[in-house]
Amino acid sequence: xxxxxxxxxxxxxxxxxxxxxxxxxxxxxxxxxxxxxxxxxxxxxxxxxxxxxxxxxxxxxxxxxxxxxxxxxxxxxxxxxxxxxxxxxxxxxxxxxxxxxxxxxxxxxxxxxxxxxxxxxxxxxxxxxxxxxxxxxxxxxxxxxxxxxxxxxxxxxxxxxxxxxxxxxxxxxxxxxxxxxxxxxxxxxxxxxxxxxxxxxxxxxxxxxxxxxxxxxxxxxxxxxxxxxxxxxxxxxxxxxxxxxxxxxxxxxxxxxxxxxxxxxxxxxxxxxxxxxxxxxxxxxxxxxxxxxxxxxxxxxxxxxxxxxxxxxxxxxxxxxxxxxxxxxxxxxxxxxxxxxxxx
Numbered sequence: 573x574x575x576x577x578x579x580x581x582x583x584x585x586x587x588x589x590x591x592x593x594x595x596x597x598x599x600x601x602x603x604x605x606x607x608x609x610x611x612x613x614x615x616x617x618x619x620x621x622x623x624x625x626x627x628x629x630x631x632x633x634x635x636x637x638x639x640x641x642x643x644x645x646x647x648x649x650x651x652x653x654x655x656x657x658x659x660x661x662x663x664x665x666x667x668x669x670x671x672x673x674x675x676x677x678x679x680x681x682x683x684x685x686x687x688x689x690x691x692x693x694x695x696x697x698x699x700x701x702x703x704x705x706x707x708x709x710x711x712x713x714x715x716x717x718x719x720x721x722x723x724x725x726x727x728x729x730x731x732x733x734x735x736x737x738x739x740x741x742x743x744x745x746x747x748x749x750x751x752x753x754x755x756x757x758x759x760x761x762x763x764x765x766x767x768x769x770x771x772x773x774x775x776x777x778x779x780x781x782x783x784x785x786x787x788x789x790x791x792x793x794x795x796x797x798x799x800x801x802x803x804x805x806x807x808x809x810x811x812x813x814x815x816x817x818x819x820x821x822x823x824x825x826x827x828x829x830x831x832x833x834x835x836x837x838x839x840x841x842x843x844x845x846x847x848x849x850x851x852x853x854x855x856x857x858x859x860x861x862x863x864x865x866x867x868x869x870x871x872x873x874x875x876x877x878x879x880x881x882x883x884x885x886x887x888x889x890x891x892x893x894x895x896x897x898x899x900x901x902x903x904x905x906x907x908x909x910x911x912x913x914x915x916x
Contacts, residue, residue: 595642596702597635597638597639598637598698599633599634599651599699600633600634601632601633601911602634602715602716603719603907604630605724605751605882605905605907605908606890608897610627611894613625621681621690625681625690626681626694627693627695628696629655629679629680629693629694630652630723632709633650633694634649635650639703651706652870653699653706654705654726655672655723656678656679656680656705656860657679657702661704671863695887695908697910697911705863707867708867708870710871713873717882718870718873720755720882720907721866721869721870725869726860727858728752728753728755728756728759728811728834730860730862738763741765741766742807743765743804743806744766744768744806744808744809745768745769745770745809745821746769746809747792747810748770748810748811748835749769749779750813750900752811753769753811754881754903755880756811757769757784757786758785759869759872761786762872768786768789768804768805770824772792772793776789779903801824803851806829810831810835813836813837814837814838815839817842818841818842818855819842822843822851827852830855833855880905882907883903883907886908886912886913887908888913893906
């Protein structure tokens with residue numbers, strides 16, 4: 573398989589290079605989700621990359637060739653690849669199914685392989701990935717629907733799974749209704765929680781309540797509404813990838829409530845420690861999810877019959893999609909139809 577040519581959509585030009593080993597899976601890319609992180613990485617606004625850069629870390633494809641030691645998959649399987657394609661495999665985190673916290677984790681693109689080459693992502697016709705970081709897509713899931721679950725989905729699921737088996741109906745808050753947020757709403761509802769969507773304006777109220785099935789909608793800029801909702805929530809999943817003051821959201825939590833941050837802000841977030849201390853509240857974070865949790869969210873999604881809101885576009889629409897993403901003009905995830913695009 574070494575030396576096979578891959579046509580990829582990169583930040584500066586199209587290129588790719590494949591190297592395979594005995595545990596590698598060569599997959600033909602079918603669909604790839606588009607994440608805001610992809611745009612930031614292309615622009616070198618986070619983790620300065622090496623160009624040419626092929627982004628994309630919500631990859632669904634067909635296994636077309638397998639290394640000699642690959643036993644988990646067979647040719648023709650529909651498989652997925654998320655944010656990670658490697659880790660050290662030896663540390664406490666890797667041994668505890670927490671490889672997403674390994675200090676030597678290897679990202680799907682702009683990561684450095686052991687041979688010094690850079691990893692390249694799913695805006696490409698093919699990928700080669702170690703079988704440990706490949707998951708089987710359940711037959712019940714439509715491939716394009718599965719793509720956002722490989723990053724946005726597991727990012728929401730990983731912190732929410734701790735509440736999955738609660739013996740009472742929890743009151744959940746989902747802060748921000750974007751790619752991760754809308755999936756968070758669907759997961760929390762499927763877990764039987766009472767879900768309040770928290771947004772800075774009223775624009776998404778109908779979508780939240782009627783399309784996603786949320787139980788309540790709270791406008792954070794409305795002081796009266798926020799005051800009425802004080803001390804009402806067991807947890808808040810904070811998906812906002814921008815600076816925002818945490819203080820007003822902490823006031824919404826009950827005693828022992830948790831504010832879980834999964835959105836990366838460009839500036840330090842602020843809060844008053846008194847509210848934490850007097851309410852025994854917790855601010856915590858969560859980073860994507862493990863491979864085990866990635867398999868879990870796929871199975872959970874299939875079991876519950878859930879459906880995310882996506883817009884499927886061709887590869888030649890990628891730049892326009894990024895422009896719309898910046899304007900928040902997507903409900904709620906772009907997915908590239910890679911195999912269906914003319915990439916010559």
